[in-house]
Amino acid sequence: MAMSNSNHIAAYHGIDIGGSKMELVAFADRDGALTEVYRERVATPGDDFAAFVQAIVDLVAHGDAAVGATAPVGIGLPGVIDSASGRQLSSNVPALNGRLVAQTLQQALLRPVAIGNDCQCFALSEAQGGAADHAASMFGAILGTGAGGGYCVGGQLLRGFNGVAGEWGHWSLPATLLAQHGLADYRCPCGKTGCLERYVSGPAMSKLYAHFGGEGTEPLATLAIIARANMGDAVAQRTVTVHLDVLGHALAGLVLAYDPHVIVLGGGLSKLPHLYDKLPAAVKRHLFPGVHVPPILPPRFGDAGGARGAALLIRQHTKAST
Numbered sequence: 001m002a003m004s005n006s007n008h009i010a011a012y013h014g015i016d017i018g019g020s021k022m023e024l025v026a027f028a029d030r031d032g033a034l035t036e037v038y039r040e041r042v043a044t045p046g047d048d049f050a051a052f053v054q055a056i057v058d059l060v061a062h063g064d065a066a067v068g069a070t071a072p073v074g075i076g077l078p079g080v081i082d083s084a085s086g087r088q089l090s091s092n093v094p095a096l097n098g099r100l101v102a103q104t105l106q107q108a109l110l111r112p113v114a115i116g117n118d119c120q121c122f123a124l125s126e127a128q129g130g131a132a133d134h135a136a137s138m139f140g141a142i143l144g145t146g147a148g149g150g151y152c153v154g155g156q157l158l159r160g161f162n163g164v165a166g167e168w169g170h171w172s173l174p175a176t177l178l179a180q181h182g183l184a185d186y187r188c189p190c191g192k193t194g195c196l197e198r199y200v201s202g203p204a205m206s207k208l209y210a211h212f213g214g215e216g217t218e219p220l221a222t223l224a225i226i227a228r229a230n231m232g233d234a235v236a237q238r239t240v241t242v243h244l245d246v247l248g249h250a251l252a253g254l255v256l257a258y259d260p261h262v263i264v265l266g267g268g269l270s271k272l273p274h275l276y277d278k279l280p281a282a283v284k285r286h287l288f289p290g291v292h293v294p295p296i297l298p299p300r301f302g303d304a305g306g307a308r309g310a311a312l313l314i315r316q317h318t319k320a321s322t
Helices: 049-067 101-109 118-127 175-181 202-211 222-230 234-258 273-284 302-321
Strands: 010-017 021-030 033-043 073-077 113-117 137-143 147-153 156-158 262-266
Touching: 010 049, 010 118, 010 302, 021 049, 021 302, 033 049, 033 302, 049 101, 073 101, 073 118, 073 302, 101 113, 113 118, 113 302, 118 137, 118 147, 118 156, 118 262, 118 302, 137 234, 147 234, 156 302, 175 234, 202 222, 202 234, 222 234, 234 273
Parallel strands: 010 073, 073 113, 137 262
Antiparallel strands: 010 021, 021 033, 137 147, 147 156
């Protein structure tokens, strides 16, 4: 259904791309507040670039019909864009690797298009109307199948020279901490070894449990590990303790690097209550005296924030261009 008075109301489309599904949400911008008008989700054509582009074109056409306008498009993608070549790297959508995704979609859609990392879109969504609304600065830290994030100041996303500001998951874990906890120097899919996401993500907790001698032939899910720890399982308790300490070290690094006024957690692990109870003390142990831990908060929008953040990204991009 088209909006009335569409000529007087700005509209933006946000698209959240995942390995299996992608979702478009069309928004009306009323006095700075985004109001959802239309939502559609389809399977991601992960192995066919032409089919991927056509699926985006179709989604956007449906969104245009819903808002009654040719709306700019923001897209949240996993991975990064090489700042020199403009090609997509490290995507969990194989068809996009090495492709000029932004340029191709710009030509196909004939309108402004902004592409950002999915973690950065999460941060932007939580900075504007989310858990960190009105905070002078915030860091959105994703803890899911990997670890990434985004940094916002005054509600605006700062992407940096390479567009990778917030990629804390690929900071290296110090050898002293590896030795202290008896951890292996795991190789990361990015090509480095010892990246933080290999120790703080959801799959990492399962790997730690197995590393410390946990029973079972299949990887144990995070919630199951927490449950075992609460029942007194010594290996599970060690896993939770080490995971918390390494995560505390990682977030302490974020405090020292960015000094955000608020940290908002995202991803599957953001649903674990013990993180909000115990993380502040775990972070504090890795800071020097006089440096305080900012509030660590759960997300307001959770998994629903990706498309909203992408729409906010294109709004930020178009306003900066005018």
